[in-house]
Amino acid sequence: MTTDRAVTPRIEARADIALMAGYHSPQLDVRVRLNTNESPVPPPEAFTEAMAAAVRRINWNRYPDRAARELRARIAGLHGVDPGNVFAANGSNEVIQCLLLAFGGPGRAAATFEPTYALHSHLARVTGTALVQGRRRDDLGLDLDEAAVVIGRRRPAVTFLCSPNNPTGMTDDPGAVAVVLDRVAEVGGLLCVDEAYGQFSPHTALDLAGPDVPLAVTRTYSKTWAMAGARLGYLIGPEWVVAELDKVALPYHLDAMTQAAGVAALDHVEEMNRRVADLVAERSRLCAGLARLPVKVWPSGANFVLFRPAPVPGAEVWRRLVDRSVLVRDCSSWPGLEGCLRVTVGTPDENDTFLQALEEILA
Numbered sequence: 001m002t003t004d005r006a007v008t009p010r011i012e013a014r015a016d017i018a019l020m021a022g023y024h025s026p027q028l029d030v031r032v033r034l035n036t037n038e039s040p041v042p043p044p045e046a047f048t049e050a051m052a053a054a055v056r057r058i059n060w061n062r063y064p065d066r067a068a069r070e071l072r073a074r075i076a077g078l079h080g081v082d083p084g085n086v087f088a089a090n091g092s093n094e095v096i097q098c099l100l101l102a103f104g105g106p107g108r109a110a111a112t113f114e115p116t117y118a119l120h121s122h123l124a125r126v127t128g129t130a131l132v133q134g135r136r137r138d139d140l141g142l143d144l145d146e147a148a149v150v151i152g153r154r155r156p157a158v159t160f161l162c163s164p165n166n167p168t169g170m171t172d173d174p175g176a177v178a179v180v181l182d183r184v185a186e187v188g189g190l191l192c193v194d195e196a197y198g199q200f201s202p203h204t205a206l207d208l209a210g211p212d213v214p215l216a217v218t219r220t221y222s223k224t225w226a227m228a229g230a231r232l233g234y235l236i237g238p239e240w241v242v243a244e245l246d247k248v249a250l251p252y253h254l255d256a257m258t259q260a261a262g263v264a265a266l267d268h269v270e271e272m273n274r275r276v277a278d279l280v281a282e283r284s285r286l287c288a289g290l291a292r293l294p295v296k297v298w299p300s301g302a303n304f305v306l307f308r309p310a311p312v313p314g315a316e317v318w319r320r321l322v323d324r325s326v327l328v329r330d331c332s333s334w335p336g337l338e339g340c341l342r343v344t345v346g347t348p349d350e351n352d353t354f355l356q357a358l359e360e361i362l363a
Ligand SMILES: *Cc1c(COP(=O)(O)O)cnc(C)c1O
Pocket: 037, 090, 091, 092, 093, 094, 117, 162, 166, 194, 196, 219, 220, 221, 222, 223, 228, 231, 232, 233
């Protein structure tokens, strides 16, 4: 007598969620991991020591400081803004999700210019925000005419730029960002510039910020700060933006350890700047190595490089690199990036291993 129960329908997810593929980036066990743009080396030893001491001081029976005051004050100091201009969360992905919860949602739209970071459109969908996807030019640069049309006609509540752009590595010209900001302001929207790789680039949209400017710039500890394991990101924006984000974030979303890690890391700014300079130098060497092979390389302002192998298709090159225990990101099936792969700048040894393997595959 199981029939009655067997026909009980199972609850289905929201139709738009059920149709989604989700976020996929294979985490394979390989020797050389150059697929997720992490720092190739751990944070400084002194940071790890300070962090261990900070963990011993945590009051585990108490909720953490809900407003993350010390962390926000330190981040504000780093950027020369007020603590009220800073919002921090579990990775810049959570920052962006909060931004869309507060300023997007049903009846509103978010605009992206593809190809760009997939989480912007993914989080728009998850938050029930209509998505308007403009295109970049064939050379993958920002198309200002397209931007004017998309923003002017569709009047998105939130417009995303990503500079340096992931996965292309290309940096948007500061003048172009200013033009997009003007268009966004004209339609009463908000511009979010994702600067996850901002430290690797000579430009920042923070130069355009101001109390009445509808601009939010997101940054992360995951890349430059060698702290992808901690999950910490933040936004610099006008107080009226930060105040709304504080309403949609879960209470105590930022745990005590993460807050402590974010504060401790900021005691090592000089060391981090040296590492960024080393990675930028290593990026030049990696690009020079790629230039000697039959691949097309895009100019990078980040800690990764987009390239398209010529004689062997990208997806096949990706598999043969994995056979040699080298993991890069396969972008070959992404619209606009046919045949392309993305490699993170690693240690000199890792980069040599990658270049050597690629040379063999393309020989
Ligand atoms: C890696 C990356 C992030 C970082 O996300 P976190 O959640 O902070 O780890 C954000 N934006 C872009 C474009 C990225 O590539």
